[in-house]
Amino acid sequence: MTAFENPAVRLQAPHDHQFLGADHHRNERRVWLVIALTASMMLVEIVAGTVYGSMALVADGWHMSTHAGAMLITALAYGYARRNSNNPRFAFGTGKLGDLAGFASAVVLALIALLIGYESFIRLVNPIPISFGQAIAVAVVGLLVNLVSAWLLKDDHAHHYGHGHQHDHGHQYTHGGHEQGQDNNLRAAYVHVLADALTSVLAIVALLLGRGYGWLWADPLMGVVGAVVIARWSWGLIQDAGSVLLDAPQEAGEVRQEIEEALATTGDAICDLHVWQVGPGRLAAIVSIISANPRGINDYKELLAPIHELVHVTVEVAQATDGGTD
Template identity: 75%
Template sequence: MNLHAPTTPAHDHFFLGANHQRNESKVWLVIALTASMMLVEIVAGTVYGSMALVADGWHMSTHAGAMLITALAYRFARRHAGNPRFTFGTGKLGDLAGFASAVVLALIALLIGWESLVRLTQPIQIDFNQAIAVAVVGLLINLVCAWLLKDDHAHHAHHGHAHGHGHHHDHDDDHHAPGKGRDNNLRAAYVHVLADALTSILAIVALLLGRSYGWLWADPLMAVIGALVIARWSWGLIQDSGSVLLDAAAEGQEVRQEIREAMEPTGSHVTDLHVWQVGPGHFAAIVSLMAREPKEPVHYKALLAHIHELSHVTVEVQRATT
């Protein structure tokens, strides 16, 4: 027998990550810095004949575009956080943007690798001193951007409200400080900047080798190495953001285990359990229980209170008949 409960008061689904607006501002600043340096590197690489420098410049241009996705996703998620059209809020929009950015990153790696392989067969003369100077400036800009985007995992105060669903249904919607669950939107921007820094470092190494030993092939070879590393980073981001979009985030399995450990020792049997991520550090759960003597909803909520990542909980209880 499954007893039903009365309608509960309206509640919001505000599941954005910690420091959402601050991270958005950081990304806009990084876009401005990246776009400025990208123009310098493309022009300088073309004039001085450095394939690694040109690759870094075009690499930065596509990163600027990818980070624009990040910034716009932050803005859209913030402005529509209370829109009832989004059943569980807009917290996962960042993961969608992160996935798109990761795909762009993979395409960048492919293009750099191809162009560099072509340049290996058709080397050109390079004006090493000028190219090295520009690459060093590019690296400094990238390091500043990486520092700006570094996620400090700061926690913020939370507030919540519970909604009782009679004696046998419960729905809980709390704004907890994120713990498990990374902000894949910010992470995507950070990886793009790290990829920029990597190509800058490899460009400097290649240019120094070319200037010292006349190894013109070192320039495109370093670009190929950079492309391979960037492709690996891209794949990791695709896996992580994609798993959130498909409700298969690894952190969700940890929360699922915590729920079972909290519920089952009390004599209640978990018959069905669904856990998924609804935003950075925010998880939702639907827990179906069977108990000989069902208790008040507040009892089951209290058992899960220590799992701070649970921001949206629905509990259904059936009376055991045998």
Template identity: 65%
Template sequence: MTHQHSAQPQAGSHDHMFLGQNHARNERRTWMVIALTTVMMIAEIAAGTVYGSMALVADGWHMSTHAAAMLIVALAYLYARKHARNPRFTFGTGKFGDLAAFASAVVLALIALLIAWESFVRLANPVPINFPQAISIAAVGLAVNLLSAWLLRDDHAHHGDHHHDHAHAHAHDNNLQAAYIHVLADALTSVLAIGALVTASLYGWVWLDPAIGIVGALVIANWSFALIRRAGGVLLDYVPSSEDLPEEIRSVIEREGDLITDLHVWQLGPGHHGAIVSLVSDHPKAPSSYRAKLSHIHDLSHVTVEVEHKAA
């Protein structure tokens, strides 16, 4: 159960628990996908060793890299939940997911490089392919990845009774997105492999399989860099151009002649933002009055207000 911190906290009830709305559900599903991937990985490596299939063994070890990356995701969920009320984390543990997403995206970029390298090696030194076996492996891998992707889908659920509801990407869970992109990348490589293998078996184009591998690596690299930018932006308190919270805070506070002189807005966790507002006023009110004005903004979970009398 996620605790939503009020923009106008009551005395004595102030805490910094800024976990995402579906934190527990996402953590549970990530562990399920890790279990599914691990079982498939062990089965492929064991079968490949017993039947002497390098394709099976290679695919099994490939799946192990994604399982390791998803372990980063799951452990981040676990750690963030265990330490959610630890006062040493000044603004809570909501950003652990973004830290894990950044690390997972780097792993994904390395996987893309490995796929590209292996594809170039295969282009230079073609190896005979057992087409029926390779196609069946790719098909089973695709089925596992599609099931995993379904488990890791982001419902983008929002409560319907809020006066204001941001539906921007910043409310998404980057940690869940990292796990989702890993299984999607695996699914993409399976789809491309099936297409390339079927075509190569029909026309004898052995070069097509590694060539398509390079295309897949480029797509995966593009996904990983997008995730690195998004998660890195959160870690560095970058406010994207799509984020309208600063403008909204200004429009609420400056309606009655009060003037904001300094404003800082940053993400505390999925769907949670903090703000420090410094303002001057001819008729200054208590900080709680300004927090009350901002309390209808759902994404704004922690507000600090500083008020000074405007100089004559």
């Protein structure tokens, strides 16, 4: 069995653990703006529906309130992460708080999809009269509000609403010279708005078919279709945010391979390697190396420096010596 001896650890200057996304402040402001826009539209629809006796307006207003509540999770998470970014209680900063909020929002979105699907199924079984003109007007106004909100929340890189494993390094975009990965917190708010926009589009199509051909079943059928699509989006978000929370993001495997390739040039052996995400596009790593002729710790870190996703690296080096065998 090979024996190991631990060399002295070289101390370095203190460093912070601020691993928030590059656009954290911008995203936080935009989410609050969208909440204000959505809440205002919600109040207008509820008040107008109550005054004019329109259940369609009241129902759509309360529907928008669920999305406003979900986006409030997003906004509060941004604020908490920012205020506690230097809190020593968080060992690796608060960069993953957005993934926790994104996971919670995805669960809320899944529940909304179930409610839409349930209500649509009830309407298929028991059709009710529809005031087509009024309902179309409500859907059009709601669509416009959601399109503006989606534009405000659109990130600088492609979003993945389904869940696939073709996330290569194109999954990240360059911002200010740094690699910035997907912000699942912003993505959750964006998907909520997009889901609302989808239901508005499907409702408009169904209502036009109903008014033109008398197809009352078209409205609840479109509701079922929308529920299925929204459920698929929420499942993809649950998987992506959940993988980060469980320290198993797709990007970690790619960075792990890059670390192994970078250190292979030394001829030393890696006996233990851990890679996990500490913020959007920001990864940390612990590397344990066995070497007959150990280099300095900083020499190993310099070899890993070109891997831009790595923002916190711990290197442990053990010297291999001849030892007895069991």
